[in-house]
Amino acid sequence: MSFIIGNSQSAWSIGGGITGGYLIKIHPDFPEIEQPAFGLNVGLYKNLEGKKWWHSYYRHPQFGIETNITNPGNPSVFGNLYSISAVIRFPVGNPMKRNWVFIPSVGLSYLTKPYDIVSNTENIVLGTHVNNITRLSIERQVLSFGEQELHAGVSISHYSNGGVHPDNIGLNIPQAYIYLYPKLEKAHRAKSNDDSKNYTKNVQPGIRVAHGFQRKKVAHGPIYSVYSLSLFVSKNISILSKISTGVELIYNESTHDFILLQEIETEDEALKASRASLFAAHELMLGQLSIYTGMGYYVYHPVQKQKSVSTKFGVQFYLFDYLESRNQIMIGTFVQSYMGSADYFEIGVGYQF
Secondary structure (H helix, E strand, C coil), X not given: CCEECCCCCCCCEEEEEEXXXXXXXXXXXXXXXCCCEEEEEEEEEEECCCCCHHHHHCCCCEEEEEEEEEECCCHHHHXXXXXXXXXXXXXXXXXXXXXXXXXXXXXXXXXXXXXXXXXXXXXCCCCCCEEEEEEEEEEEEEEEECCEEEEEEEEXXXXXXXXXXXXXXXXEEEEEEEEEEECCCCCCCCCCCCCHHHCCCCCEEEEEEEEEEEECCCCCCCEEEEEEEEEEEEEEEECCEEEEEEEEEEEEHHHHHHHHHHCCCCCCHHHHCEEEEEEEEEEEEECCEEEEEEEEEEEECXXXXXXXXXXXXXXXXXXXXXXXXXXXXXXXXXXEEECCEEEEEEEEEEEEC
């Protein structure tokens, strides 16, 4: 059921739906999956009516706050997942039909049965009650009536604690769903050259330093620091999209301690505890906020090498509107992963020249 609080043009509206899917087993010791993963979703949504310049460029999307309860598929091991997420529903395709919608979302989840060294050793997937949830969805309108629209879609949800607890393989749940939403307003996209003169198209160098957090192997053991330095160049390929490429240097305290304890190296321990990767990234610009996705390839990783390919996902905030200022200070939070399994969580600050 979906209903409007206020008028449909400017007020918050309630929507919701049901989901169904199946956990992906990404580890040989992954707990047994007994049943499909079912969920119930309820959210508040608001049409973005053009108060910010990027609203019209994205054809007036919807912003929403969603709550969700999901049974992952093995209640005795996982219990239930309760989550709250911020979402943006971007219409794609024909601007007058608004049939297709792309939805990125990020938030926090609460797992009722995480790993416990005494009572729940089977759950090697998530070791903390509180975890991050990241979800990508694509859906299509199937019915429209009054102020409501019925949508059907598919999504992939990833739950992780960012490597702050050793039991963190992560939950990955592909799902199909049916939702009832408040209606998206049909509006033409703004002309692509309206603000083109106000943002630079030049290649810009930048630097970012970050401090990460990671716990290895032993439950309730020490939290290690991970330090990184990124040197990169970036370019706005449109008013809404930025790409970058560069090199990232990483020093990991846990790897350094591993080298000393195992007596792997008698010299240059700090160098051997470091990594270097070449990376490429994309940012979806939402005014001073961006959604950051990146992929890297380790060209130097001498100790505790896992996979050569890494991924990074996060959000980044620019202190100045990039239509008005070329020099930028950025602050962001990111999760660095080995292709689906989180390695560490980090907070970074950067400067773009």
